[in-house]
Structures are given as C-alpha cells and as structure tokens.
Amino acid sequence: MNTCEKQKTLLWLNRICGFSTPKMHKIMALAQNHDIRKSFAKYRKAIADRFNAETERIMADTVSDEGLLNRELKSLDEAKIKIVSLFDDAYSAMLKEIGCPPLLLYCRGDIGLLTTDCIGIVGSRSPSRYGLEVTRDFAGTLAKCGLTIVSGLARGIDSEAHRAALDTGGKTIAVLGCGIDKVYPADNAALYKRIEEEGLIISEYGPGVAPNNFQFPERNRIISGLSKGVLVTEAGLKSGSLLTANDAISQNRDLFTVPSNVTSKRGLGSNLLIREYPHCIVFTPDDIAERLNIHSRKEQVSAMQLDFLEEKLVDALGFAELNFEELIELSGLGVSELNAMLTRLELFGIIKKLENNYYGV
Amino acid sequence: MLAVIKTYSLEGITGYPVDIEVDVQGGVPGFDIVGLAGASVREARNRVRSAVRNSSYDFMPRKVTVNLAPADTAKNGSAFDLPIAVGFLAGTEQIPQDNIAEYIMIGELSLDGGIRRVNGILPLLISALQDGHKKFIVPYDNAKEASYIIGAEVYALSSLSDVCSFLGGIMAKEPVPNTQYESTAAISKYGVDMADVKGQSCAKRALEIAVAGGHNMLLCGPPGAGKTMLAKCVPTIMPDMTFEEAIETTKIHSVAGKTDGEQGMVTLRPFRTPHHTASLFSLIGGGAQSKPGEVSLAHNGVLFLDEMPEYNKKTLETLRQPLEDGTITVSRVQRTIEYPASFMLIASMNPCPCGFDGSRLRECTCTPLEKRKYRARISGPLLDRIDIYVDVDGVEYGELKNNVAVETSAQIKSRVERAREIQRKRFAGKGFYTNAKMTNAQIKKYCALSSDCEKLLESAFARLKLSARGLTRIVKTARTIADLRESEAIQIADIAEAIQYRARSLHQ
Numbered sequence: 001m002n003t004c005e006k007q008k009t010l011l012w013l014n015r016i017c018g019f020s021t022p023k024m025h026k027i028m029a030l031a032q033n034h035d036i037r038k039s040f041a042k043y044r045k046a047i048a049d050r051f052n053a054e055t056e057r058i059m060a061d062t063v064s065d066e067g068l069l070n071r072e073l074k075s076l077d078e079a080k081i082k083i084v085s086l087f088d089d090a091y092s093a094m095l096k097e098i099g100c101p102p103l104l105l106y107c108r109g110d111i112g113l114l115t116t117d118c119i120g121i122v123g124s125r126s127p128s129r130y131g132l133e134v135t136r137d138f139a140g141t142l143a144k145c146g147l148t149i150v151s152g153l154a155r156g157i158d159s160e161a162h163r164a165a166l167d168t169g170g171k172t173i174a175v176l177g178c179g180i181d182k183v184y185p186a187d188n189a190a191l192y193k194r195i196e197e198e199g200l201i202i203s204e205y206g207p208g209v210a211p212n213n214f215q216f217p218e219r220n221r222i223i224s225g226l227s228k229g230v231l232v233t234e235a236g237l238k239s240g241s242l243l244t245a246n247d248a249i250s251q252n253r254d255l256f257t258v259p260s261n262v263t264s265k266r267g268l269g270s271n272l273l274i275r276e277y278p279h280c281i282v283f284t285p286d287d288i289a290e291r292l293n294i295h296s297r298k299e300q301v302s303a304m305q306l307d308f309l310e311e312k313l314v315d316a317l318g319f320a321e322l323n324f325e326e327l328i329e330l331s332g333l334g335v336s337e338l339n340a341m342l343t344r345l346e347l348f349g350i351i352k353k354l355e356n357n358y359y360g361v
Numbered sequence: 362m363l364a365v366i367k368t369y370s371l372e373g374i375t376g377y378p379v380d381i382e383v384d385v386q387g388g389v390p391g392f393d394i395v396g397l398a399g400a401s402v403r404e405a406r407n408r409v410r411s412a413v414r415n416s417s418y419d420f421m422p423r424k425v426t427v428n429l430a431p432a433d434t435a436k437n438g439s440a441f442d443l444p445i446a447v448g449f450l451a452g453t454e455q456i457p458q459d460n461i462a463e464y465i466m467i468g469e470l471s472l473d474g475g476i477r478r479v480n481g482i483l484p485l486l487i488s489a490l491q492d493g494h495k496k497f498i499v500p501y502d503n504a505k506e507a508s509y510i511i512g513a514e515v516y517a518l519s520s521l522s523d524v525c526s527f528l529g530g531i532m533a534k535e536p537v538p539n540t541q542y543e544s545t546a547a548i549s550k551y552g553v554d555m556a557d558v559k560g561q562s563c564a565k566r567a568l569e570i571a572v573a574g575g576h577n578m579l580l581c582g583p584p585g586a587g588k589t590m591l592a593k594c595v596p597t598i599m600p601d602m603t604f605e606e607a608i609e610t611t612k613i614h615s616v617a618g619k620t621d622g623e624q625g626m627v628t629l630r631p632f633r634t635p636h637h638t639a640s641l642f643s644l645i646g647g648g649a650q651s652k653p654g655e656v657s658l659a660h661n662g663v664l665f666l667d668e669m670p671e672y673n674k675k676t677l678e679t680l681r682q683p684l685e686d687g688t689i690t691v692s693r694v695q696r697t698i699e700y701p702a703s704f705m706l707i708a709s710m711n712p713c714p715c716g717f718d719g720s721r722l723r724e725c726t727c728t729p730l731e732k733r734k735y736r737a738r739i740s741g742p743l744l745d746r747i748d749i750y751v752d753v754d755g756v757e758y759g760e761l762k763n764n765v766a767v768e769t770s771a772q773i774k775s776r777v778e779r780a781r782e783i784q785r786k787r788f789a790g791k792g793f794y795t796n797a798k799m800t801n802a803q804i805k806k807y808c809a810l811s812s813d814c815e816k817l818l819e820s821a822f823a824r825l826k827l828s829a830r831g832l833t834r835i836v837k838t839a840r841t842i843a844d845l846r847e848s849e850a851i852q853i854a855d856i857a858e859a860i861q862y863r864a865r866s867l868h869q
Contacts, residue, residue: 126728156729187733266724325560325561328562335562335566339857340854340858340861343821343857343858347821356582356719
C-alpha cells in the first residue's frame with residue numbers, strides 16, 4: 001500500500017466515516033498494515049465483533065464509493081489544505097513517538113516545518129504584561145536560534161509567541177483544536193492568515209469541525225509532541241497550558257518555566273510547576289538553548305552614543321520601571337526636554353513607553 | 362380699533378420680526394390669538410386679562426383678535442405677553458398710539474401686571490438692531506444682558522403700568538447705560554488652579570499644548586488619578602474671551618435660558634460636563650423647540666466627556682460634525698437650526714473597564730475581550746479628531762518629593778496667550794485661529810520641517826508603527842510646541858516631544 005493510498009484510507013476513515021483518532025488507530029491495528037479499504041470484506045466480521053454493527057454498517061456503506069472520496073480530496077485541494085499521514089516522510093519524527101499520534105494532519109502553509117526542531121511555548125489566555133514581554137523575548141530569541149515556535153493560536157501568550165517568532169523572521173507552527181479552516185478565537189483571523197503564509201497551521205481535525213472543548217486538551221498533546229521542549233511562560237492556576245506541561249512530562253519532553261511574580265494570581269500555575277519540577281526553571285532564552293544543545297546566535301547590539309544623562313536614565317530603568325514624575329526627579333530636566341529625550345531613547349529601541357506613564361527598558 | 366406693536370422672536374440664535382396686530386371690535390366678546398401661536402402664546406390671553414385689570418386698566422368685553430404676523434411661522438414662548446397687552450390697551454384707546462411704533466417690546470407678564478424676564482434677549486436685540494431698530498422696551502431683569510449692546514436704546518421697565526406711563530410721556534425714563542465688556546475671567550473665579558494639581562507634570566504640559574493650539578485631547582488613566590481635576594483646570598489657562606466670543610456664547614446661553622440676570626453676559630469660558638447617560642438630544646440639541654445642546658453651550662469653551670467609552674456610541678458619533686465644522690445642525694419637524702458648536706474636546710477614559718490595566722497598585726481583572734470591547738466603543742473616525750493623548754500617572758504621590766517648581770495657572774496662561782497671538786497673526790483672514798484646525802495643505806505651508814526633523818519622523822513612523830494620520834497630528838502638535846517657544850522654525854526637539862503625546866492604538 002503506497003503513501004497516497006494510505007492517505008486515502010485514513011481520509012475515508014476520518015472524514016467519511018467520521019472516526020476519531022483512537023478509533024482509527026484500533027482499526028489500523030486490526031488490519032495489521034493492510035489496506036482495509038481494498039480488502040474490507042475480509043475484515044468485516046472482525047470489525048463487527050470489535051466495535052459494533054453501526055460501525056460496520058457505516059464502513060460498508062461508503063467503502064467502495066470512490067466518488068465520495070475524490071470529492072473530499074478535491075474540496076481539500078480547493079481549500080489549499082494538504083494532508084500528511086503518520087506514514088509519510090513529511091511527518092514529524094518527534095510526534096511519532098507519542099502515545100496516540102494523530103494519524104492524519106490537515107495542514108496549511110509550509111509542511112516542511114514539521115520536521116524541523118521545535119519548541120512549544122504556551123501560557124495564559126489573559127496574561128500580565130510581564131508574561132507577554134517574557135514570551136516575546138523567549139519566542140523571538142529562540143526563533144532566531146533556528147527553532148520553530150509551536151503554540152496553539154489562543155489569545156494571550158500563544159498569539160504573542162506566534163507573533164514574536166514571525167516578527168524576528170523565524171518560523172512558527174500553530175496547532176488548532178478545531179477544524180483546520182476555522183479561526184478560533186475569531187479575533188486571531190489576521191494572525192491565522194500571517195501564519196498560513198509565513199509558517200504552518202496544522203490540526204488533526206478536518207475542515208468544518210467546530211471548536212469543542214474536549215478537543216483542546218487533545219490538541220495540547222500535539223504541541224508538546226512536536227517539540228523538543230515546552231516552555232510555559234505564564235499560567236494561572238487552572239490554565240490549560242498546565243495540561244500541556246503534563247503532556248510534555250509524560251512524553252519525556254523538557255519542560256521549562258520562568259518564575260512569575262508571587263503576588264500575582266496570573267502566574268500562580270507556572271510558579272507551582274516550578275515547585276513540582278524545580279529543574280524546569282529558566283531565566284533566559286540561552287538557558288533553554290543550552291539545555292536543548294542549540295547554539296544561540298547572539299546579535300551585536302549596535303552601539304549607541306548616549307550622553308551622561310541618557311546613560312543615567314537607562315541604567316535606572318534597568319533596575320525598575322519608573323514613572324514620568326520619578327524620571328523628572330532623577331534627571332532634573334523640564335517636561336519638554338525629558339519628553340524629547342525619552343522619544344530619542346524610544347526610537348533607538350532602548351526604552352519602552354508603558355501604560356500609566358511608566359517607562360521601562 | 363387696530364393697533365400694531367413690533368416685537369421679535371427667536372429662530373435658533375437669530376431673531377426675526379413679528380408684528381402683533383390687535384384688532385378690537387364690537388360684537389360677541391372674545392379674545393382670539395391667531396398666527397400659529399403655540400400653547401404658551403395662547404395662554405397669554407389669561408395673563409393679559411389679569412395684568413391689565415391689576416394695572417388699573419379696563420379689560421372691556423369686546424371682540425378682540427390678535428394676529429402674530431408672519432402668520433405662517435410657528436411661535437412659542439411668553440415674550441409676546443407685553444406687546445399683546447400694550448396692543449390691547451392701544452386698541453381700546455386707553456393709551457395713545459402715537460409713539461408705540463418706535464419701540465420693539467419684549468416681555469412676559471405676571472398676573473399682577475409686573476414684567477418677568479425672558480430668554481434670548483441678547484440675540485433678539487442684536488438681530489433687531491441689525492434690522493435698523495433702535496429703541497427697545499425689555500423686562501427690568503434683562504437689563505444687564507441688554508446693556509452690553511452698543512448702539513441700542515434700551516428701556517428696562519418692571520411693570521405694565523410703567524410701560525404705559527412711559528409711552529404716554531407721563532413718566533420719564535433714561536435708557537440703560539452701556540456696560541463696558543471686561544473679561545472677568547479672573548482665574549480665581551474657576552475655583553481651581555494648575556498649582557493645586559500634584560505631580561502630573563506630563564499631563565499638565567500636554568494640557569498647555571492642547572489649549573495653546575486648540576487641540577482635542579484624551580486623558581487615559583486609572584480611577585482617582587486626577588483626570589477630572591486636570592480637565593477642570595483647563596478653562597483657567599485658556600485665553601480670555603474676546604467681546605465677540607462672549608457675545609456668541611451668551612447668545613446661545615441666552616436662548617437656552619442659562620444666563621445669569623446679574624452677570625448678563627457669559628464672561629467665563631464655558632466648561633460643560635454632560636453626564637455619560639446624556640441623551641443624544643441633550644448633547645447636540647433638539648426637543649420640540651430645537652434648543653441648543655451641550656455641544657453648543659460649550660461653544661468657545663471646553664466640552665469634557667468623563668469616561669468617554671461609557672457614553673452611548675451613537676451619541677459620541679454625532680460629535681463628528683461639530684468637531685469638524687464647529688457647528689451643529691439640529692433638524693426637527695418644524696425647523697432646522699444651525700447652532701455654533703466650536704469647542705475644545707477633552708475626553709477621559711480608563712485603560713480598561715476595571716480601570717487598573719497596567720497599574721502598579723492593583724491588578725486588572727478584565728478579560729482581553731472586555732478590554733477590547735471597551736476600547737472599541739470609541740470609533741476610529743472620532744479618534745482621528747483627537748490630536749493629543751496623554752497617560753496620567755497612576756502613582757502614589759505621598760512617596761514623591763518633587764523639587765520641580767509648580768507653576769500657577771496664571772503663568773501657563775500667559776504663555777498660552779502669546780502662542781495664540783502668534784497663531785492669530787499666522788491665520789489672519791483664514792477663518793480659524795488655531796493650529797488644530799489646519800488642513801493638510803496648510804500644514805505643508807506652515808510646518809516646514811528640516812531634513813533632521815523629517816528623518817526623526819521617518820524613524821518614528823517605522824519604529825512606532827504610526828499611521829499617516831498619526832504623523833500629521835504629531836506635526837500639528839509640534840507646530841504648537843514651537844509656537845509656545847515663540848519660535849518660527851519647528852525644531853527636532855519639538856517633534857520629539859510631540860511624539861510622546863501620540864495616540865496609543867486603542868484598536869488592535
């Protein structure tokens with residue numbers, strides 16, 4: 001049975017019969033690597049015994065309907081959806097190792113990314129600004145090191161990880177918990193399009209499958225499965241990213257977490273991870289690169305000529321975010337001069353303007 | 362016998378002449394008022410009857426017909442009482458008719474024969490004066506308001522019998538002396554001063570720039586940071602109203618019945634703070650009489666919208682016309698009226714519904730969706746009309762020992778006035794006075810940028826992801842900053858400062 005035939009068989013089981021991944025695994029095991037579609041009559045009895053009459057009936061009704069299958073293939077083709085099966089070379093070797101790997105992946109974008117070195121970055125859907133900044137820093141730097149950033153296209157940390165990877169010219173894979181053609185949450189439509197063009201979107205669910213809540217934990221096992229390690233940048237106590245962390249542990253992946261502010265509830269989950277797995281703590285992207293044996297490509301920051309006062313401000317901001325009023329006190333400048341100086345530093349990318357009139361590096 | 366009395370009525374903030382014809386004939390006694398008289402005009406019949414009797418004249422049982430010409434315009438209000446009563450007395454020959462045609466009479470009668478104050482005296486008299494009328498009889502309580510009109514001979518009388526004695530030559534009365542307009546905008550009258558605001562130097566500076574250039578402004582910050590206090594200080598640093606501005610503003614306030622009898626004129630810049638539950642009509646004007654709304658009452662002053670996203674979205678969108686043209690058109694079944702509405706908009710908002718997004722003091726409890734919905738309530742087109750954004754400090758000032766000298770409103774105001782003077786000269790004859798109102802072509806002409814400035818703008822454009830509109834706003838603001846320095850050329854520091862007051866994107 002060649003690859004294309006296998007794809008067709010899996011597509012038949014998944015799309016036409018509507019079977020889930022575990023059930024498809026069982027059926028494939030029953031057929032022992034023979035093409036069940038071609039010799040269905042032989043396995044008919046076994047299937048009726050193993051499953052039920054309903055399953056057998058569905059399969060029997062559609063097994064010889066080539067037209068139905070061709071129509072399905074055509075509609076996938078028209079929607080620019082590629083399929084990669086567990087038996088293809090294009091399939092991720094890492095993902096093959098996990099307990100119940102998806103037999104069929106629906107893909108949009110560059111399927112070459114499946115075989116690259118990946119790192120999962122996940123976290124809270126309503127992160128603090130600290131969480132977002134850490135995510136941006138880690139995702140950007142690791143993407144520059146050549147790692148593909150894998151995440152779930154959710155709001156918050158996930159979206160930030162995808163964006164940071166693309167912004168630094170890196171690669172990213174979004175694993176969906178719904179049908180490949182559905183954008184969930186809908187406000188990420190622009191990001192979805194961008195990833196489709198510059199990265200890869202995958203899902204084990206075919207077009208049209210609604211975002212049911214049980215599918216998201218299942219999607220998490222793919223995020224960790226694809227990756228050499230999983231980084232949880234910030235997670236609340238009940239965050240779904242903690243499930244991804246558990247998947248990572250059970251799949252023998254490296255787990256990484258950055259510490260969060262202990263007074264903030266938003267980072268409680270990720271801080272508890274550190275208590276449970278003390279080894280997972282990391283402070284810089286380099287810590288991860290080192291653990292994964294990847295050489296970080298350090299960029300030389302272009303040396304900027306700062307005068308004495310600017311140096312002083314930047315140094316002070318390095319210790320803590322400061323309010324405008326505090327900066328006036330520190331610099332002794334008037335409001336307009338200070339504003340002009342802050343603009344200059346901001347344009348050089350040395351400092352950032354934050355909410356509530358705070359500035360930080 | 363027929364008597365004709367001249368009076369004026371209001372259409373928006375302009376007056377139009379109304380001839381009151383009172384015809385007294387024999388026949389079945391009756392008192393009819395015709396000429397599209399509204400309910401309040403028809404009730405004049407009862408007031409006139411009592412007032413005439415209580416002024417010791419005779420309300421004879423005759424067939425009386427009162428016509429308000431032009432008869433095809435709807436008329437409302439109680440200001441026709443006095444002319445109707447005088448017309449009746451002249452028609453019944455209780456007073457001589459010789460000189461009543463010389464006067465424009467306006468006034469509401471009380472039952473005891475006294476004359477009560479009416480709304481809109483200032484615009485009425487100004488229109489009548491323009492039509493060539495010189496002599497006016499107005500209620501005594503409106504004397505102050507009328508006294509500002511140069512060239513008018515205004516007689517302020519307090520009762521119907523006084524009016525009759527005056528017309529009959531029995532009582533001599535001097536016209537009301539002109540009051541010299543002086544702007545009483547002593548800063549102390551506002552009850553607040555910039556010096557009272559602790560910290561917030563960045564926001565204060567931004568306010569100074571906004572006022573100097575007439576820029577609309579958005580203040581963003583957590584609850585209790587002092588946004589309202591800052592906004593309240595704005596009138597204290599605005600330049601004094603000129604006589605023309607005061608007249609314009611008073612006209613509107615007079616029509617709305619919001620002038621103060623003793624003061625007569627609106628001499629302080631208005632500071633209007635409609636509540637966020639304000640209806641569309643209270644904001645832009647309307648009702649059966651098409652009364653001016655808050656945007657018009659704020660004419661030449663400040664319209665402050667506290668917690669802007671809490672306002673009804675439709676209500677906010679109607680602000681687009683006044684922000685663009687400085688006028689508002691109020692259309693009703695009976696009439697369409699255009700009121701002036703040229704104001705400076707100051708809006709405030711919290712960064713998110715709970716108000717603590719980005720705060721160091723408390724943690725924000727809003728979901729991203731809530732935040733986005735909250736911010737989306739202010740539409741893009743409206744944001745495009747706001748030049749200056751500033752974050753107010755969410756900080757405990759107890760910890761700060763600031764040595765920076767605190768400026769008083771008077772000091773800031775003197776700088777603002779000089780900057781406004783420069784702009785007035787620059788835009789002489791253009792029909793506007795402030796940098797904020799420059800069109801794109803005018804920006805090119807008046808905001809020449811050196812190549813260094815261009816370079817800075819280019820890098821800001823790329824680095825800070827600004828829009829083309831955002832750049833225009835920065836240039837306009839920089840122009841005002843240069844004017845505050847009293848410098849003709851815009852320097853690189855001006856642009857750099859203006860960039861700090863740029864819009865933060867509310868919509869992502």
